[in-house]
Amino acid sequence: MQISKILEPGGVKVLGHSTSKKRLFQDLAEIASGCYGVSASVALDGLLERETLGPTGVGHGIALPHARIAGLSSVVGVFVKLEKSLDFDSVDRQPVDLVFALFAPTGSGVDHLKALAVVSRTMRDESVCNKLRANSDAATLYAVLTEARANQAA
Secondary structure, three states: OHHHHOOOEEEEEEEEOOHHHHHHHHHHHHHHHHHHHHHHHHHHHHHHHHHOOOOOOOEEEEEEEEEEEOOOOEEEEEEEEEEEOOOOOOOOOOOEEEEEOOOOOOOOOOHHHHHHOOOOOOOHHHHHHHHHHOOOHHHHHHHHHHHHHHHHOO
């Protein structure tokens, strides 16, 4: 699976106004709604519900929130670069500035796991994260994310 299969260019944004984790989740849900047609309130509820199981901040300034949503036909993603880092209760207690959210159909066990794995591998790549942090243009961020795994897969 490649990131280009789950992430649309319109699903990549740079945000400067998320003042809390809940506000960030609202932003992610609204982006998913605008890009993929999912209900923003359902997406928000899914993200909040998943986060109660444990924080999705994986360390090194990265968070990978995810939710299962009824009615989706495939796994979709939203990537956000925060201009100002946000406390996220991450495992390493570091604030988060790179967020890749996944939304999966309720019955998408293997596809959801494959998507989470490819996103996780991509976001663990220090050179990818450095490029993401060095750019603030959504089109450039999309290119960095979609080219990273494609080049490694070739």
